[in-house]
Structure formats: structure tokens, C-alpha cells
Amino acid sequence: MPIDFYSKLTNASGVYTFRDFVLVPGRSDVEPSKVDLSVNLTKNVHLNLPLVSSPMDTVTEADMAIALARQGGIGIIHRNMSIEEQVENAKRVKRAESFIIRDVVTIAPSQKISDALELMNTKSISGLPVVQDGERMVGILTRRDVNFSDPKEQVSQVMTKEVIVASPDVTIEDAKKIMNKRKVEKLPVVDQNKRLLGLITIKDVYSRERFPLATRDNQERLLVGAAISPYDLDRAKALEKYVDILVSDVAHFHNTNVLEAAKKLTKEVAVEFIAGNLGTLEGARDTLEALDGRVAGIRAGVGSGSICVTSEVTKAGAPTLFAVAQIAAAMQETGLQIPIIADGGIRAAGDGALALAAGASAVMMGNVFAGCTESPGGLIKIGGKYYKPYRGMGSLGSRQKRFAIDRYNQPAKGIAEGVEGVVPYRGDVSTVVEEFSGGLRASFGYAGASSVKDLWVKARFGAVTAAGIDEMRPHSIILPGEEKI
Ligand code: IMP
Numbered sequence: 001m002p003i004d005f006y007s008k009l010t011n012a013s014g015v016y017t018f019r020d021f022v023l024v025p026g027r028s029d030v031e032p033s034k035v036d037l038s039v040n041l042t043k044n045v046h047l048n049l050p051l052v053s054s055p056m057d058t059v060t061e062a063d064m065a066i067a068l069a070r071q072g073g074i075g076i077i078h079r080n081m082s083i084e085e086q087v088e089n090a091k092r093v094k095r096a097e098s099f100i101i102r103d104v105v106t107i108a109p110s111q112k113i114s115d116a117l118e119l120m121n122t123k124s125i126s127g128l129p130v131v132q133d134g135e136r137m138v139g140i141l142t143r144r145d146v147n148f149s150d151p152k153e154q155v156s157q158v159m160t161k162e163v164i165v166a167s168p169d170v171t172i173e174d175a176k177k178i179m180n181k182r183k184v185e186k187l188p189v190v191d192q193n194k195r196l197l198g199l200i201t202i203k204d205v206y207s208r209e210r211f212p213l214a215t216r217d218n219q220e221r222l223l224v225g226a227a228i229s230p231y232d233l234d235r236a237k238a239l240e241k242y243v244d245i246l247v248s249d250v251a252h253f254h255n256t257n258v259l260e261a262a263k264k265l266t267k268e269v270a271v272e273f274i275a276g277n278l279g280t281l282e283g284a285r286d287t288l289e290a291l292d293g294r295v296a297g298i299r300a301g302v303g304s305g306s307i308c309v310t311s312e313v314t315k316a317g318a319p320t321l322f323a324v325a326q327i328a329a330a331m332q333e334t335g336l337q338i339p340i341i342a343d344g345g346i347r348a349a350g351d352g353a354l355a356l357a358a359g360a361s362a363v364m365m366g367n368v369f370a371g372c373t374e375s376p377g378g379l380i381k382i383g384g385k386y387y388k389p390y391r392g393m394g395s396l397g398s399r400q401k402r403f404a405i406d407r408y409n410q411p412a413k414g415i416a417e418g419v420e421g422v423v424p425y426r427g428d429v430s431t432v433v434e435e436f437s438g439g440l441r442a443s444f445g446y447a448g449a450s451s452v453k454d455l456w457v458k459a460r461f462g463a464v465t466a467a468g469i470d471e472m473r474p475h476s477i478i479l480p481g482e483e484k485i
Helices: 005-010 062-071 083-096 113-123 143-147 172-182 202-210 233-239 256-268 281-291 310-314 320-334 349-357 396-400 402-407 429-447 452-458 466-471
Strands: 021-023 051-053 074-077 127-132 136-142 186-190 196-201 225-228 245-248 272-278 297-300 340-343 362-365 380-382 385-391 420-424 461-463
Touching: 021 349, 021 429, 051 062, 051 429, 062 074, 062 083, 062 429, 074 083, 074 245, 083 225, 083 233, 113 127, 113 143, 127 186, 127 196, 136 143, 136 186, 172 186, 172 202, 196 202, 225 233, 233 256, 245 297, 256 272, 256 281, 272 281, 272 320, 272 340, 281 320, 297 320, 320 340, 320 349, 340 349, 349 362, 349 429, 349 452, 396 420, 429 452
Parallel strands: 051 074, 051 362, 074 225, 225 245, 245 272, 272 297, 297 340, 340 362
Antiparallel strands: 021 461, 127 136, 186 196, 380 385, 385 420
């Protein structure tokens, strides 16, 4: 059959972006403050806010993941580091909070105070249960004990021997009462034989009250995800015990070799797997078929990221809003209800609302979170203003560290698919999340939707013309700082 080249152009479908639509206001009896923004990111992972931070080396390491989980979202630890470093980041998130810490760092009575100091500093902890023969608790060593001692002294000479402890069935309320009454900040949990089973810290007890929306697992630890390549089974196996989800981190998941690798990998690991990135109905359909029940979520969007030059360089792309709607159509077709994560190009809450309205359950952001205090990298001052570094994982800088190199199928010459730069400093994650969720709530209010699922039903899209884009933002006014323009 002859190829009809001309029809390929004339029948081309629109690939819509966030700039092309608005949410048409609907009749509403929804107060923004009453909107329920909680969602299922996967079957097992429930978020109180639909926000996910990108696995990028200028966005998500342990600090970001901790801060975002405390606010109700989840961070995905990037993979541009060794397996050991990535596992350590995940462990840090899991250790950051829990009612009873199970993975307790301890010290032996025969060790030196200098050893204790080093442990406290490297692990950022302030108290060490002292354990004989690897299990029996004989004392506790706090930073106060250590600070006033000779580093050459033995732990047994300095430790507090009379330790207030709790039994394994202690409740959060009991622990709080004991700690307040006895004025202790650490409460070891021991069995009848004084075997150390865990540790409760006052910080964790109060953290539940300070962060009521935090996303937690069934041991009260914060939720965390990690990025992997579908080819990297070793990494997936090393991470599976410490993370709640593994997130595929390849630019083009709809590739026969990638699908094959993911198929093998998902058979070997027990933790839920988010596939991606995908941009089309066919991509989602083939993924669902290939992985046959082992897809817990899909990362949608190819080429929309703010640091992305994929579409510019290769002219290949499925903008995030289009990708979400396409993959949502695949879900309709298959009858599966697998959550979709809109990934790339989200600049503000309104874009997030559009992505959710198009069928997503959560939004993944790199740029927005890169500007927060908790992202890796220090503040950069330029002309009196503060910025933070931000770069694509396909940028030359990122690719100089070898670990992420397989995200992009680089030709031998190594064409960069990402750029490096800086983004304005936005403050702490808590401030940014508050602003963003406030914006989402307002959008939901206009649409008359009380939850994400309600938005899926009620949202009406309005198509904006190229001329309209100019009208639908501040215009005909000179804003402060723009006086010279
Ligand atoms: P942003 O929030 O618009 O900055 O988009 C972040 C998303 O861009 C990430 O979650 C990735 O899916 C994607 N991404 C990360 N690095 C690159 C890159 O170097 N090129 C293209 N896309 C990238």
C-alpha cells in the first residue's frame, strides 16, 4: 500500500499542553478549605496531598523526601548515585520518624567515646543505647554524656546505667506520659530479658502532632520511593526493603527491550512498581499487557520538563497533559484503575489542577521542588537574589556521573537531552506545598469538585486560543521590576 504522507500531516492529532486549556468554572457548593486532596498513588500508597518530587539529583535526596512526606506527599530518591548511597538515603527517610525505631544504632560498652561521637555525627543522632553482646541493653549514652567526657574513655564509664524503658506493647500515649514524667527524650523498648527491640524518641512522639498530614507506613515511618532503571535488578533488590515504591526512570518506556527488562524485574521484586515514562494510549496498553498486573502506577509525560530539550533535539514528545489524557483513555479501555502521575512542565497549581482534571492522580514536579531549601545544593546569590541549582538528568553535568546514563538512549556522541541552570529560591517545602495545595483547592472550588475523583467527573476544559493566552494573565499593566520593559 502506498504511504499517504500528506494525510499524516493533515490528520495529525493535537498534542495539548497546559498552556492550551483552562478549567471552565462550574456550579459549586464546595468550599476550598473542605476539598479532600488525598489520593491513591498506587494500591498500597495513599497520599494526603497529590504531590511527588522528581527523582533528579538537584531535587530529591533524603531531606526533600522527609520534608515532602511530612507535608502529605512523597519524594522519589534519584538514582544518580551508587546503590549503597541510594539505599542509605531511603534508610534515612525511614529512620527520620517512626513511633518505634526498629533499626536502632547502638554501641558496645567496651567502645570508646570517640567511636560514639563519630557514630552520632555520621548518623545525625543524639543518643545511643549501649548494648552488650549485640542484644542486651546495659545503658544509654546521650550527647550530653559524651560532650563532657574524654574521647579516650570507655562508653561503660560514661553511660547512664539506670535507663527508663518501655515494654513492646507500649502505646503512643503511654510513651508520651512516661517521657514527660521522667523527663527523658529517648525511651528504649526492651523485652523481659532486657533485649533491645526498638527505640522511641520524643521528637517522633510529637511529630505526629506537628505533621498531621504526613504520609506514613504501617510502622508510622514516612513513605519514600526510589528511582531505578528497569535494567538494574541489583539496585531494585537492594532498595526493596527500604522503600514503598520503585519508580521506573527511563525517558521512553514504550521500548521492547525496556518492557522485557521491566517484566523480568517486576517478577523478582515484591514492592510496587511505577512504570514510565509513557506518553500514549498504545504505550500504556502495551505496558499493561507486558507487565500483566504488575504495574502499580504510570508516570505520564515525555518532553515537557522545564529542563528538557528532548523535544527540541529529537522532535519526539508527548506533552504531559496529552500523555495523561491518553493514558487515562487506556485505563478506560482496559477497565483498569491504575493511577497516573503527571510528570513534567507543571509550573503552578493551575497546571496541576489541569493534569488532575485530565485523569491524573498526582503530579510530579522537579522545577518547583528544586527551588526549595531541602533540595540538594546550596543557595546561589546572583544580583542580590537567591537561586538554587537545577539540571536535567540528561544534561551533560548529570551524565558526567555515570549512574543515570541509561535514562536516555544516548548515541555515541552523547547528545544532552537536558539543560543545567538555576531556579529562584522559593523557601521551605512546607511553604511551597501550602501555596500549591491552596492553589489546587481554589481550582477545585471553581470546578465545583470536592475531591480528585469528583474533579475527574466534573471538570470541563476550555480550549484557549493562541491570542487568548495573552489575555489570561496580567496584561496592560507595568508590574514592579518590569518598569524598563
Ligand atoms: P519539571 O518539573 O518541569 O522541571 O519536570 C521534571 C521532569 O522532567 C522529571 O520528573 C523527569 O520526568 C523529566 N526530566 C528530568 N531530567 C530530564 C532531562 O534531562 N531531559 C528531559 N526530561 C527530564
